[in-house]
Amino acid sequence: MVKSDQQLTAPPFPLPVLSPTINSVESAQADGDLAIALRSLSAWYGSFQALRDVTMAVLRQRITAIIGPSGCGKSTLIRCLNRMNDLIPGFRLTGQVLFDGQDIYSKRVDPVDVRRRIGMVFQKPNPFPKSIYENAAFGPRINGYVGNLDEIVERALLLAALWDEVKDKDKLHKSALTLSGGQQQRLCIARALAVEPEVILMDEPCSALDPVATLKIEDLMRELAQNYTIVIVTHNMQQAARVADSTAVLMMNEDRAGELIEYGPTREVFTNPKEKRTEDYITGRFG
Amino acid sequence: MHQDVALGRLSRVRRPGPLQARLRRGREAVVYGVLLLCALVSVFTTLAIVAALLEEIWAFFDEVSLIEFFTDTQWTPLFRDQHFGVLPLLSATLLMSLGAMLVALPLGLAAAIFLSEYAPAGLRAVVKPVLEVLAGIPTVVYGYFALQFITPEIVRPLFTEAGPFNAASASIAMGIMTLPLVSSLSEDAMRAVPQTLREGAYGLGANRFEVALRVVVPAALSGIMAAAILAASRAIGETMIVTIAAGNMPNLSWNPLEGMQAMTAYIVQVSLGDTPRGTIEYSTIFAVGMLLFLLTLLLNIAAQWLLHRFREVYE
Ligand SMILES: Nc1ncnc2c1ncn2[C@@H]1O[C@H](COP(=O)(O)OP(=O)(O)O)[C@@H](O)[C@H]1O
Ligand SMILES: [Mg+2]
Numbered sequence: 148m149v150k151s152d153q154q155l156t157a158p159p160f161p162l163p164v165l166s167p168t169i170n171s172v173e174s175a176q177a178d179g180d181l182a183i184a185l186r187s188l189s190a191w192y193g194s195f196q197a198l199r200d201v202t203m204a205v206l207r208q209r210i211t212a213i214i215g216p217s218g219c220g221k222s223t224l225i226r227c228l229n230r231m232n233d234l235i236p237g238f239r240l241t242g243q244v245l246f247d248g249q250d251i252y253s254k255r256v257d258p259v260d261v262r263r264r265i266g267m268v269f270q271k272p273n274p275f276p277k278s279i280y281e282n283a284a285f286g287p288r289i290n291g292y293v294g295n296l297d298e299i300v301e302r303a304l305l306l307a308a309l310w311d312e313v314k315d316k317d318k319l320h321k322s323a324l325t326l327s328g329g330q331q332q333r334l335c336i337a338r339a340l341a342v343e344p345e346v347i348l349m350d351e352p353c354s355a356l357d358p359v360a361t362l363k364i365e366d367l368m369r370e371l372a373q374n375y376t377i378v379i380v381t382h383n384m385q386q387a388a389r390v391a392d393s394t395a396v397l398m399m400n401e402d403r404a405g406e407l408i409e410y411g412p413t414r415e416v417f418t419n420p421k422e423k424r425t426e427d428y429i430t431g432r433f434g
Numbered sequence: 435m436h437q438d439v440a441l442g443r444l445s446r447v448r449r450p451g452p453l454q455a456r457l458r459r460g461r462e463a464v465v466y467g468v469l470l471l472c473a474l475v476s477v478f479t480t481l482a483i484v485a486a487l488l489e490e491i492w493a494f495f496d497e498v499s500l501i502e503f504f505t506d507t508q509w510t511p512l513f514r515d516q517h518f519g520v521l522p523l524l525s526a527t528l529l530m531s532l533g534a535m536l537v538a539l540p541l542g543l544a545a546a547i548f549l550s551e552y553a554p555a556g557l558r559a560v561v562k563p564v565l566e567v568l569a570g571i572p573t574v575v576y577g578y579f580a581l582q583f584i585t586p587e588i589v590r591p592l593f594t595e596a597g598p599f600n601a602a603s604a605s606i607a608m609g610i611m612t613l614p615l616v617s618s619l620s621e622d623a624m625r626a627v628p629q630t631l632r633e634g635a636y637g638l639g640a641n642r643f644e645v646a647l648r649v650v651v652p653a654a655l656s657g658i659m660a661a662a663i664l665a666a667s668r669a670i671g672e673t674m675i676v677t678i679a680a681g682n683m684p685n686l687s688w689n690p691l692e693g694m695q696a697m698t699a700y701i702v703q704v705s706l707g708d709t710p711r712g713t714i715e716y717s718t719i720f721a722v723g724m725l726l727f728l729l730t731l732l733l734n735i736a737a738q739w740l741l742h743r744f745r746e747v748y749e
Binding site: 229231234236259260262263266267268269271273274275276277285286288289290335338339342 | 636
């Protein structure tokens with residue numbers, strides 16, 4: 148079932164994304180454009196199978212969107228990418244999640260290292276009940292960063308487009324809970340960036356925000372995609388169409404397990420889907 | 435369908451006529467009156483007790499000035515050379531309670547962190563009730579445990595100069611006694627910290643210990659502080675353990691290896707002795723009791739305030 152690295156086969160979908168040479172996990176890897184490869188990933192909560200046989204590639208410094216009806220396993224899938232599901236009792240998976248060619252679920256890998264390199268932003272803004280500064284400094288502190296903490300914090304807040312709103316000395320040291328929802332979410336992005344990850348996972352990062360705050364975060368994501376690999380789960384198809392380079396569509400099969408039914412460049416998926424079910428979903432006839 | 439069933443049941447109940455309605459209102463008025471009377475009786479009793487106490491305390495401070503009470507370093511109301519300085523009793527109470535907290539806080543907090551952040555649900559279901567059994571052991575048992583075991587087997591082998599009665603062994607026993615209070619309340623506070631905060635920290639590369647210490651404990655801090663204060667207040671009011679293990683000699687000293695008399699122990703000594711009522715010697719216990727009461731009242735108010743604040747954080 149689990150294949151070795153040498154036997155990497157082309158995924159069951161074409162990948163004419165941006166570079167014409169990329170049409171398989173293999174060539175993406177050869178180009179150094181492959182950040183994460185999922186191979187035959189299945190996942191269970193106890194006896195309930197939430198994901199079935201998902202194979203897909205996440206390209207470096209691109210935005211990959213995962214869309215699909217609610218309950219189809221989008222969160223489960225994205226949380227497999229940084230071993231966040233390890234925290235859930237009864238969770239198990241088969242298949243591989245290859246990050247830089249290494250299976251992050253291999254016994255030799257420490258999940259704490261994985262999460263340091265693959266950061267996460269959650270559905271509901273969840274800043275710590277500490278000051279804005281301490282939130283941004285949290286990751287560097289626990290990871291024993293040397294260097295000027297003030298600079299790291301400022302850089303992270305600048306990257307997250309929050310610095311201008313909080314740069315006053317007394318604002319910076321106020322509780323993060325005094326910020327608006329959108330600001331809190333950008334603080335959570337800054338908090339993740341401060342650890343200098345390579346990949347940022349976002350699970351419906353805008354679902355608790357108003358349209359203006361949502362657009363701000365989308366701009367920010369486009370900005371960040373120049374240097375980071377971003378995976379975003381969204382139930383909002385317009386959002387996927389606006390921000391993502393490639394889009395994956397998940398849907399439940401008859402056993403309620405999530406399956407990848409379509410994956411490709413966002414424009415292709417939205418204008419010329421291979422699957423009837425994708426078309427139905429996108430045009431609102433389903434889900 | 436569901437509604438039909440509910441309506442069917444309703445329609446079988448006969449609507450009360452005007453007479454029944456008046457009867458029911460009458461019955462309710464009677465119940466109201468009886469309950470009010472009960473409430474008033476308990477309020478009145480409390481007030482009467484306070485009044486009686488105040489009378490005794492008044493009599494005491496008529497003869498002994500507040501300044502002497504709080505500055506004299508000797509407490510010898512039962513001797514010929516009478517001194518009424520409460521400091522030896524107060525310091526003994528505070529020292530032994532502090533010692534108890536030195537035992538109960540680290541152990542209780544560690545137990546709470548283990549139960550809330552590490553233990554799988556099955557283990558927690560076993561450990562938690564076992565810990566709580568500790569809280570149900572009568573304090574007189576702890577007292578003899580301190581006197582017969584902690585003092586001869588632990589304190590005196592380690593510190594040969596320790597006496598048969600000493601503050602250290604009372605502190606250790608009180609620490610064990612209050613440990614479940616600390617761990618149980620702290621654990622409640624820690625489990626109330628939303629899972630999303632933990633996930634946020636794990637997502638930044640924190641390990642379990644860092645999540646517990648840097649996110650969960652700070653977020654639950656006011657609840658943990660309230661637990662600590664309630665435990666301290668229990669230790670301050672604790673009577674049996676200090677009476678049995680620390681002895682009955684008023685002693686102004688910070689050395690935990692010496693015997694000393696706590697405020698509660700003094701009250702027991704006089705209440706059980708043959709000191710005649712109405713004398714100044716007898717009224718000392720009301721002055722000491724009042725001080726004890728104020729101390730624990732203050733601590734309880736502080737704890738309530740903290741608990742209230744901590745509940746507000748996530749709502
Ligand atoms: N911790 C869990 N324990 C058991 N089942 C879960 C758990 N989390 C999610 N599920 C189930 O897995 C399926 C996929 O959930 P999820 O990945 O959250 O979907 P989505 O994010 O697409 O809405 C759902 O049927 C959900 O009920
Ligand atoms: Mg979800």
